[in-house]
Amino acid sequence: xxxxxxxEAVLKSSIKEAKKRNIKKLTEVKIVLGELQGxxxxxxxxxxxxxxxxxxxxxxxxIFLKENASFQCRNCHNIWELKEKDLGNHSxxxxxHFVPEVVHSFMRCAKCGSRDFEVVKGRGIYIEEISGExx
Amino acid sequence: MIDPREVMVREKFxxxxxxxxxxxxxxxVGKSIISTALSLALAEKxxxxxxxxxxxxxxxxxxxxxxxxxxxxxxxxxPEEVRGVRFMSVAYYTQGNPLPxxxxxxxxxxxxxxxxxxxxxxxxxxxxxxxxxxxxxLDLLQYVRNGKFLIIITPSKLAINIVTKTLEILxxxxxxxVGLMENMHTTEHNSKRISELTEGYKVKYLGxxxxxxxLDDHMDxxxxxxxxxxxxxxxxxxxxxxx
Numbered sequence: 001x002x003x004x005x006x007x008e009a010v011l012k013s014s015i016k017e018a019k020k021r022n023i024k025k026l027t028e029v030k031i032v033l034g035e036l037q038g039x040x041x042x043x044x045x046x047x048x049x050x051x052x053x054x055x056x057x058x059x060x061x062x063i064f065l066k067e068n069a070s071f072q073c074r075n076c077h078n079i080w081e082l083k084e085k086d087l088g089n090h091s092x093x094x095x096x097h098f099v100p101e102v103v104h105s106f107m108r109c110a111k112c113g114s115r116d117f118e119v120v121k122g123r124g125i126y127i128e129e130i131s132g133e134x135x
Numbered sequence: 136m137i138d139p140r141e142v143m144v145r146e147k148f149x150x151x152x153x154x155x156x157x158x159x160x161x162x163x164v165g166k167s168i169i170s171t172a173l174s175l176a177l178a179e180k181x182x183x184x185x186x187x188x189x190x191x192x193x194x195x196x197x198x199x200x201x202x203x204x205x206x207x208x209x210x211x212x213x214p215e216e217v218r219g220v221r222f223m224s225v226a227y228y229t230q231g232n233p234l235p236x237x238x239x240x241x242x243x244x245x246x247x248x249x250x251x252x253x254x255x256x257x258x259x260x261x262x263x264x265x266x267x268x269x270x271x272x273l274d275l276l277q278y279v280r281n282g283k284f285l286i287i288i289t290p291s292k293l294a295i296n297i298v299t300k301t302l303e304i305l306x307x308x309x310x311x312x313v314g315l316m317e318n319m320h321t322t323e324h325n326s327k328r329i330s331e332l333t334e335g336y337k338v339k340y341l342g343x344x345x346x347x348x349x350l351d352d353h354m355d356x357x358x359x360x361x362x363x364x365x366x367x368x369x370x371x372x373x374x375x376x377x378x
Contacts, residue, residue, distance in 0.1 A: 002208050002211055002212050004210040004211060005143070005251040005253075006251065009142065009143040010139045012139075012143065013139040013142045013143075014137070016142055017137055091204070092230070094205060095227075096228075098205070098227075098228050098251070099225060099228045099244055099248065101244045102225070102234060104234055105229040105230065105232035115233070115235045116235060124243075126138055127139055
């Protein structure tokens, strides 16, 4: 599961950030999951619950927020949202799941045909907010 | 917003004893074929990885003849092993299609691949770099502080000019340069310029690789490629590198 690596990344980054802010005990971490990458929330949660033991995140509540993907063409400025059919077959979905930027290898602007578009939102995983106690 | 991948990327690079970014600044000097050959040669002695960071022109997989569509997943991504080389490339995910991405998107691919790839006990990682000094080069300088840079040059006046600038950046950043390798050597043409360059920047001249006109004819199968004089020459130079 490559979600396991992402869970490890979330844990380590949130602990690092907590230390920077003098937080002694992490209580809540809000994680955004972008639609494009299609990360499995349950697997990330399972990974976090296993990896957090014995750390300052042991009692952390993880809140997952979904973010829909949208795109804007840099050539003609067309804006569109992700539709299931845009991602083609299972193998293409898998590729994008590992490396979301390869969407440029498979998708083009419906208006002008350009592959030069921006993923405006909903790309992948990031931490929106952490909170905790300083003593 | 916190990008969770950055911590992992720094950790992963820091955990590898020897990282050899193969750079030049100039395109078309043979970085990809040298990176691939060098990793194959080093794999005979060390647990070696090869990371193709030339996302726009990924080509190492062609020489390695990779088979798997996707590398195996097991708590991350396990690089495919080819003749002892642990190999990772974006080519596994583009499925033969072009990847027209901008610089910021390049950085995202770089972080994504490095954050999830398991190099585990890899002792030596060869990195095939694209030409230029844009985001790929800057990302490398930002995240890989323990690299031992291998510089590739050709006797062309144009290559010498660009390599000078690459050396300038590496020197001012106080980064370690393992040496300079001259590729496509034909005559002593411009050899004085190259020796002035290595002396001026106090960079070790590792040797030259002659121009092998028929090298392409030996790229269909690895067992054929490793018998070429080109590979043997890289192997010899590689054995002198400080790993």
